[in-house]
Every structure is written in structure tokens, then in C-alpha cells.
Amino acid sequence: MNQEFSAAYWQQRYQQGQTGWDVGGITAPLREYFDQLQNKALRILIPGCGHAYEAEYLHNLGFTQVYVADLAEAPLQQFASRVPGFPKAHLLQADFFSLEGQYDLVVEQTFFCALPPDLRPNYARKCAELLYPGGKLMGLLFDTAFSSPGPPFGGDREEYRAYFSPYFDFLHFETAYNSIPPRQGRELFILLQKQAAE
Known part of the structure; x- marks a missing residue:
């Protein structure tokens, strides 16, 4: 794990309220996808769940096997307080790259853009x-460049x-039609399916 963006770095960002990516709730592209499951x-x-509004939404819909992972303890503690019925065993304070187990669905929401870009091939794998x-x-990926140093780090669909x-x-890899206004036209909605083994 890149030490510059370690657990301590993210813990401090949460403790100081430096969470500009946090829009205070689930965004429409993810909500609409979840609603049809x-x-x-x-x-x-x-x-990289942060305040995990997506997990809260899924939990309230009756999904029972939702797991959230974050390097920092603070957002997981806040989530546990906000959603007391969510299983504590499903709150994983861990480095994404050390996670084990298998899932039917991985949800991407502002985690990929927080990673140093040199970790992107490892993220996909x-x-x-x-x-x-x-x-x-x-989930959603930024389809734009940012003028200030990251995170967030931008990129484009060909990359x-x-x-x-x-x-x-x-399965789907197009500009999201229902992004929040500040991100309109700058997000890709992606739905990718793991290839069958050769």
C-alpha cells in the first residue's frame, strides 16, 4: 500500500471532515441499478466504502450479504452507529488488496479514483x-482530468x-445519464462481467 495514502492518511481526512467526494447519500446511477436486483x-x-450510503440502502432493501471495506476506522464506526442493524462482521477494516473471499457483485463508488494510478492494473485484477x-x-468511474493533484485522480475510458x-x-461502459449535477457528463457507468475461465 502506498504510504502516502495509508490508513492514517484517510483516517485524518475523515476526522477533519475533508471528504469532498461525499455527497451525503447514494447517487442515482447506483440506486437505480440496485432497485432492479x-x-x-x-x-x-x-x-473503499467511506460512509457507505450504498450499503445502508441495500441493507434497508433487505439484502443480507453486503460487506463493506475501508482502510480507515472512522467511517466504519460512523456507519455502525448510523445503521445499528448492519452485521458487525460485515464491516471490514482492511486494505482492499489483502481481502479474501468471493462475491457476486463488487460496487465501485469513488474508490478507484482515490487509489494512486499505478495501482489501477492491480485493482482490476x-x-x-x-x-x-x-x-x-x-459502479462509476470519473471520465475527466482534474487540474489539482489527487486524490481524486482522473482518467478516461480508453485507459x-x-x-x-x-x-x-x-456489458455497459457509457457516460452516466443520471449523475449528480457537478459530475454530469464526467462519469462512466460501468457494468463489467468476469470472464469465464479459458
Whole structure:
């Protein structure tokens, strides 16, 4: 793990309220995707979960196998206080790259853009590792460049294709039509399916 963006770095950001990526709730692209899922027993992982509004939403819909992971303790503690019925064993304070187990769905929401860009190929490979055959990676990626040093770190769809295409089939990979206003036209909604083993 890059020491510059260690657990202590993120813990301090949360403690000081330096969380400009946090929009205070689940965003429409993710909500609309979750609303059409039928199987409430899907094993779902939300890495770099922050305040985990997505997990709260899924929990309230009756999904029972939702797991959240973050390097920092502070957002997990806040989430546990806010959603007391969420299983404590599903709160994982851990480095994403050390996670084990397999899931049906990995949810991406502002985690990828927080990673140093040199870790992006490892992120794509790890997502594939953590998914069952046929499992899906769903979420949002920034399709824009940022003028200030990251995080967040920007990028574009061709760069992202290179990372994910060795492991995933692209079911949806287009500009999100329902982003929040500040991100309108600057986000890709992705739905990628883990390729079957050769």
C-alpha cells in the first residue's frame, strides 16, 4: 500500500471532515441499478466504502450479504452507529488488496479514483479475483482530468478499457445519464462481467 495514502492518511481526512467526494447519500446511477436486483442473497462487496450510503440502502432493501471495506476506522464506526442493524462482521477494516473471499457483485463508488494510478492494473485484477465466475463489477468511474493533484485522480475510458479488458466482458461502459449535477457528463457507468475461465 502506498504510504502516502495509508490508513492514517484517510483516517485524518475523515476526522477533519475533508471528504469532498461525499455527497451525503447514494447517487442515482447506483440506486437505480440496485432497485432492479431481485436476489437479496447476493454477496456484495463495497470497497473503499467511506460512509457507505450504498450499503445502508441495500441493507434497508433487505439484502443480507453486503460487506463493506475501508482502510480507515472512522467511517466504519460512523456507519455502525448510523445503521445499528448492519452485521458487525460485515464491516471490514482492511486494505482492499489483502481481502479474501468471493462475491457476486463488487460496487465501485469513488474508490478507484482515490487509489494512486499505478495501482489501477492491480485493482482490476483484484476485483476479478474477488468475484465468482460470472460475477459483476458495477459502479462509476470519473471520465475527466482534474487540474489539482489527487486524490481524486482522473482518467478516461480508453485507459480504463486497458485495465479491465483482460478480466472482464463489458456489458455497459457509457457516460452516466443520471449523475449528480457537478459530475454530469464526467462519469462512466460501468457494468463489467468476469470472464469465464479459458
